[in-house]
Amino acid sequence: MVLFLTELIKDWPCTVNGGKLRTVVTGITEDSSRVKKGYVFVARKGHENDGARYIEKAIEQGAKAIVIDRTDVIEIPGDIVVITVSDCTLFMSHASARLAGNPAERMKVIAVTGTNGKTTVTHFIGQLLKGYGNRVAVIGTTGIFFDGIKIDYDCPKMTTLPAEYLHPLLKKCNDENITHIVLEASSLGLSSNRLDHCEIDIGILLNIGTDHYEEHGGKSAYINAKKRLIRMAKTIIVNKDDEQCVQMVEKATVPLIYFGTDPSADVRVPELQMNPSIPGHYNRMNALAAISALLVLGYSLVDIVHHCSKLQLPEGRLQQLERDGVRVYVDYAHTPDALKAVLQTLSNSCYGKLITVFGCGGQRDKGKRAEMGELAVFYSSSVIVTSDNPRNEDPIAIISDIMEGFGGACSAIEAELDRKYAIRKAILCAAPGDIVLIAGKGHEKTQHTADGLFPFSDYEEAERALFEKTFLDIKEINIE
Structure with a gap:
């Protein structure tokens, strides 16, 4: 134009x-x-x-x-x-x-915000809409997807794209006959006006946690950033089970739809049949949020629930590998609430030991580190604390902050600065029936240190370690 x-x-x-x-x-x-x-x-x-x-x-x-x-x-x-x-x-x-010609005006735009679950909910909505024959773009943390297929697009790797990249992308979507846009609305994206002048039909409030408080200058500023979505969207879908979300919409002037397990919620599906490979109460809540979006768009609840049995988690969300009876899960959980939800879910299905490998990112909310350490040791049989994305912060100092949550010396806890060796150590010591959780980085393909960005994938490192474990086990059998 x-x-x-x-x-x-x-x-x-x-x-x-x-x-x-x-x-x-x-x-x-x-x-x-x-x-x-x-x-x-x-x-x-x-x-x-x-x-x-x-x-x-x-x-x-x-x-x-x-x-x-x-x-x-x-x-x-x-x-x-x-x-x-x-x-x-x-x-x-x-x-x-x-x-760009104001392309958002010609498509249905759904924006999802929340401390945890944005990526899963956007992908669930995208999958449900695609199941009805719609052409859908999902934009967020894990990349840009057209009809479930990841595309290459020259833009920063950010949860919510800056306006100069977003609107040309929306024009591309419109030119390719995409009818629905589902995007993640981060607190930083909202507070920096990246989604202003992008017409939003449905906004979804998932939950409010403690992550990003420091980046915004405190809890109040963080919540105010999230509340911007309430003023921008034509309809707001709210997690009825999250008290903070309910308080945020008390003065809202747009239509509100509540989902959750609370008896007063508008959208409740007690007998929701999920894909068996998607465990956890929190993923049922993510599915309810997605179902609510489809209901607002006019689809039948009976039909939507039928499609839910085919939902798939996005990359890096409880992504599973299994070999010789050892299950390994790679998950993006990097906040206390997310880590707790994943640990609770896995501990309920674990018949052996639950071994957790995790760290915390540098130059991010320091207050969560000890809390995450406490959660890890409470739910796990053993914990290996390691580097995440230390950025310009001393990784040893980050690990020290995490280990304060353990409340003293513990034989089931150890520190391994090198993430690769931490993953390898956890998997090599696992026995059939054990579960290894590698938390914090999920889908990410890089490690951000003071020396720059380096290629690193938790999933690929776990694959290598499982293969090595099999080789070593065979070698032991042959020797015997």
Whole structure:
């Protein structure tokens, strides 16, 4: 879609100086390395970087207009249009949507938020809709899927995409006759206006946990970020069993649909027949959330429940490997609530030992570390604490924080800094009937350390360890 700069800023409160307003806009970005001829460069000031530092580079690469939200920036040449706005992130979402032709208006958009379960619920909704013959895109933590097939799309690996990537993607979906968009709405995505100007038909509130408090500056700011979805969606689906979610919608002015086990919930399915490979009460709740979305869209409850027996968990969510009687589960659980739910589920089906391997990410909520350590030792026969994604934080210090939750020395607990060897150690010591849980990274294919990003997959490491275990067991038998 070709737009003149005048059309892009029409009806948007701003001050304009310099340049030619009849300039054709070919794109918009806040990343100077993506600027091409005819682009608008948004010089946003972030937490760690200031876009104003890259204005000269953006102009050199062909930017015809600069968007700023303050006056203390470098002097900009007179032939460049300078647009001053009150909020760069809001303008970015507005301009990205308009440049793409507001594609969200032509599809049904379902946005899911919650501390835990967003990925599973979005994939469940996508699978149910596909079962009815709809063309569906699922966008979130594990990537972008068209009709259940992962596609390549040039964008950051973020739960909720920035507006400059999201709206062109939505246009691509619309061009390919996709009728339904199901996306994850993270607290950071909501608070930074990434989903503004994306028309949302259904919003889903799953739960509220303690993760991300530090990133937002406290519990109140975190909850307020989540509450933005209530004002953006036409209908809100709420977990009736989560008291915090119920409180969040007390003053909502849009239609509310409640799901859960509470007798007063609108959507309750006591006899829900799930795929036997999907265990756990929390996954039944995830399915109820997905069922609720289909009900709002007008589908019959009887038909929806029938389709639930075919649901499949997404990658890295209780992803199972089994060999010679040893079951290994790889799961993304990286919050106290998620880890507790997975441990409870596995401990109920474990006839031998439950061996847990986990760590905590660096530069994230430190308050959860000891709590997760306490949960791990409570439900597990033995625990190996290891590195997760330490980022720029000392991994030894993170492990120390986790082990405070054990309340003293314990023979069933050990620390192994190298995640690869921690996984190997857990699997090699497992016997038939035992379960090994590898928690925290799930689908991720990299390990983020102070030295950078390195290839690493929990699932692949578990596969290798299981193969090695089989080889060693055969060798022992032959020797005997």
